Structures are given as C-alpha cells and as structure tokens.
Amino acid sequence: MxxxxxxxxxxxxxxxxxxxxxxxxxxxxxxxxxxxxxxxxxxPQLDQLYKNWRIIYQSLCDRKLLRTPSTDDLDDYLEIGNGVTNISQHNFTELCAxxxxxxxxxxxxxxxxxxxxxxxxxxxxxxxxxxxxxxxxxxxxxxxxxxxxxxxxxxxxxxxxxRPEYMRHNDLDLQPKRNVVRILAILGDSEGIDLGAETEFLQGLNECEVVFLQTPTRQELNTSLWDNLGWDIIFFAGHSRTEGATGRLYINNGTDNSITIEELSEALKAAIEKGLKLAIFNSCDGLGMALALEKLHIPTAIVMREPVPNRVAQVFFHNFLTAFAISHLPLYTSFQMARRQLQGLENEFPGASWLPIICQNPAVEPPVWTKI
The missing domain is CATH 3.30.420 (Nucleotidyltransferase; domain 5)
Incomplete structure (x- = not known):
C-alpha cells in the first residue's frame, strides 16, 4: 500500500x-x-544559504567533466568568485549541513x-x-x-x-497499442563527455524497443517525436542548461546545435497524446526542461537540478533503470535507490545525491514498467 x-x-x-x-x-x-x-x-536566510551552496557547488564542479556546454559561460551566470575563496570539500559539507x-x-x-x-x-x-x-x-x-x-x-x-496547475490526458482509447515498451534515446552533443555507458545499457535492455537518435538535426528530432506508434519513454543524454526559466538541449555539434522544449512543444504534445509517460534528461541543469514539460502535462519527468558530472549521470542512469526496468520496482522506489547510491561518489563528486529530482503530474499515477 x-x-x-x-x-x-x-x-x-x-x-x-x-x-x-x-x-x-x-x-x-x-x-x-x-x-x-x-x-x-x-x-530569507534560506535564500542566501542556497545561493552560497550553489556557488560553492559550481566551483567544485568546475574541476570535473560536466554535461554543460561551457563552464566559462556558467561562471558569470552563477557569479562564481563573488567573495568565495579557498573552496574545499570541507567547506561544502559544512554548508550542506x-x-x-x-x-x-x-x-x-x-x-x-x-x-x-x-x-x-x-x-x-x-x-x-x-x-x-x-x-x-x-x-x-x-x-x-x-x-x-x-x-x-x-x-x-x-x-x-x-507546478500548481496540471491536468491529465483522457484519450487512452486513441493511444496506439504497443506490444513492448518503446524508448526514444536522443544522444546529443557529447563534446568532452562519454555517452557510451548509457548507450550500452539501453542496447542490453530486454522487453523493449530502443530507437537511437545520434546527434540529430532539429527536423530529425521533430519527426521522430511525431512517430505514429508513439513512445513510452524519451531519454536524452548530452549537454544542456537552463537560461532563466528556459531549458536548452544541445542536440548536435553543428551551427544549429541547440533547441528548447518550447520549440518542440507540438511534437511533444503529440507524443504525450500517444502515451508518452516518462522523460529522462540525464544532463545538466534540467529544471528549465522539466518546467516546460510540466506545462504540457507530461505524466513524469526526471532531471538534474544542477550541473552534473559525467560519471554521476552515468551511475544514476544505470542504477535507476536496473531497478525500474529490470527489477520492476516502482518508479519512486527505483529513483530513491539510484539517488541514495550516489552518496558513494560524494568523496569525488560532492553533492551528487542532491542532484536528481522527479517532476510529477499529480493527476497521473507514476508509470510502472510492467504496465507501460
């Protein structure tokens, strides 16, 4: 119960x-x-404490391989160096407490x-x-x-x-009938990071059909989202960031290399109407993407609150899908296990277990792998 x-x-x-x-x-x-x-x-003291936490977290992360397009740009965004010097993991642990x-x-x-x-x-x-x-x-x-x-x-x-406002899609009879779980795996710009671990894990999953989109163009991504059979899960790995309240995905390394959720809204609406239940953004600073998806009333999304080191993203994804797709545990239980296991990396990646977050539409039950 x-x-x-x-x-x-x-x-x-x-x-x-x-x-x-x-x-x-x-x-x-x-x-x-x-x-x-x-x-x-x-x-108001919580506001300042969090800002201090974020400054120090970003400063520690700058020493790691991140799934953000440019740490130089983020320095200005996070006001790194605003009176913060001699940053250490000990300082960060004290600030967390x-x-x-x-x-x-x-x-x-x-x-x-x-x-x-x-x-x-x-x-x-x-x-x-x-x-x-x-x-x-x-x-x-x-x-x-x-x-x-x-x-x-x-x-x-x-x-x-x-979000405070949400609704559910009731057109279940209009959704395509699928015999297996369908996953659209979008592998975006991977400059400086390794997406091989996620790719290999997805290729080894049973009971599902995984379609990979490697560094797609905007048109290729849009067309795939409109697929007639629809998708149960959308997965993105690569670089991303949130600009103000807008999430931006870096889908390839060309001149037209990024796109926002808002620019994919019609395709995503169609995917949700065809039964999309879960979106996973295993990339940096994903709350902007989550907010846009929530406005489209997606059932469930999983994102990272802040910039995420490459290794942390890999371990979280592996542990979450092992629990959810292989052991068939409930989504929240699977997520909790994967999030808590990240604490084992915090000697090298401080704050790792604070990063993942579920964004849930309260009008919809969380997806269950065996019922998708």
Whole structure:
C-alpha cells in the first residue's frame, strides 16, 4: 500500500513567507482524501544559504567533466568568485549541513507544527510515500527537501515537485497499442563527455524497443517525436542548461546545435497524446526542461537540478533503470535507490545525491514498467 502527499505552498516566497500551505493525503485506490492547512513564515536566510551552496557547488564542479556546454559561460551566470575563496570539500559539507539545519528549523515553525502533527498521524513509518511539492517558485523547486527530518523518519518516502496547475490526458482509447515498451534515446552533443555507458545499457535492455537518435538535426528530432506508434519513454543524454526559466538541449555539434522544449512543444504534445509517460534528461541543469514539460502535462519527468558530472549521470542512469526496468520496482522506489547510491561518489563528486529530482503530474499515477 502506498500514499501520495501533495504539499501546495500556494502564493508566496521565502522573503514574504507562505500564508496558506495545504497538504492533501491520498491513498492508492481510495478516492477519498485528507487535507490539512498551515503556514510558513518568511525565511530569507534560506535564500542566501542556497545561493552560497550553489556557488560553492559550481566551483567544485568546475574541476570535473560536466554535461554543460561551457563552464566559462556558467561562471558569470552563477557569479562564481563573488567573495568565495579557498573552496574545499570541507567547506561544502559544512554548508550542506547548515542548509539542512535551517530548513528543519523553518519547517518546525509555529504555523506549520499543527499540520505536521496531523500529517504524521495519517502516515505509517513503513509505507511507501510519494511526496509532491507544488510550487512555481524556482528557488523552492531547487531546495533539498529530501534532506529534511520528515524523510529521515519516513525512509520509504521520496520527493517530487510539480507546478500548481496540471491536468491529465483522457484519450487512452486513441493511444496506439504497443506490444513492448518503446524508448526514444536522443544522444546529443557529447563534446568532452562519454555517452557510451548509457548507450550500452539501453542496447542490453530486454522487453523493449530502443530507437537511437545520434546527434540529430532539429527536423530529425521533430519527426521522430511525431512517430505514429508513439513512445513510452524519451531519454536524452548530452549537454544542456537552463537560461532563466528556459531549458536548452544541445542536440548536435553543428551551427544549429541547440533547441528548447518550447520549440518542440507540438511534437511533444503529440507524443504525450500517444502515451508518452516518462522523460529522462540525464544532463545538466534540467529544471528549465522539466518546467516546460510540466506545462504540457507530461505524466513524469526526471532531471538534474544542477550541473552534473559525467560519471554521476552515468551511475544514476544505470542504477535507476536496473531497478525500474529490470527489477520492476516502482518508479519512486527505483529513483530513491539510484539517488541514495550516489552518496558513494560524494568523496569525488560532492553533492551528487542532491542532484536528481522527479517532476510529477499529480493527476497521473507514476508509470510502472510492467504496465507501460
């Protein structure tokens, strides 16, 4: 038995606070729900702590092979060097602990305590819990909610984020009938990184049909998304970045080498209408891509919150698909296992386990490999 906890932050931000926080608890196969209401006070210190965390994280990442097109460009974007010197992994570990502690303090403030007690009384420690934070605030989507006390107490709970507005596509009878899981694997610009591990793993998967697009042109990618049979999963590996709120994929190394999700919106809408259930962007700084996909009401997307080292992306993808596609575990369980296993790389890649995030449409059940 599993439950979903949907936390709607409503209107507000860290400088103003969130005057009306609503939490709904849903149980699998039960249409009835429980709802609790509270509030969160302003916490501008969290804003600054996160910015400091991001600056130091990026500075440490600059020493690694990243799945971003140009670390030089990102230096200006992240204001690297703004008073930060002598950066070490020890500094970063201390900052992680400080950010976690400040979040826990904020989430124990007076306006939210009653809600928290009611929520915990509705849950059991040993049940699977999908926790979805609804917000369109970029900073709130980036915070490490998964490191809060709640997730330490409920070890089978896993985090996802969502826009406040969502809907489901009901044209199931119009979707093409597929005998096996269909995966469109898009291998974009790979300058300076190695996509061989993901390619080899996908080639070895059973019970599915994988179609590879190697450094496609915009037209080739658009045409593939419109495929008559449709796709169950879309996978992208290569370079990407988020510019403001817009995600950009680097699909090849030519002159017309990048494209945004918005520029593929009609093709992606068609793919979703034909049954696309999961998009995985195993590339840098993916929240811009996720936001655009959420606006198209995709059921589930998995992205990296920040720039991601090549090795971290490879290990996460391998462990997630092993659990999801081979062991047939639930998506949230598979994701949690793969994310937690990244902690084993953090002596070399600090912050690795903070990077992956699920973006979930709360109106749609997460996909299950055996039911896709």
């Amino acid at each position: 599993s439950k979903s906890v949907v936390i709607s932050l409503g209107h507000g931000n860290l400088n103003q606070g969130f005057p009306r926080v609503t939490v709904q608890v849903w149980e699998t196969n039960n249409p009835h729900r429980e709802q609790f209401i509270g509030s969160l006070p302003p916490a 400080g950010l976690e502690a400040e979040m826990d303090t904020w989430l124990k403030s007076e306006g939210i305590l009653g809600l928290s007690r009611k929520l915990r009384s509705a849950l059991h420690l040993n049940e699977e819990i999908n926790v979805i934070v609804e917000t369109d605030d970029d900073l709130m989507r980036r915070l490490p909610w998964h490191r809060c006390d709640f997730f330490r107490d409920y070890s089978k709970a896993e985090l996802a984020i969502s």
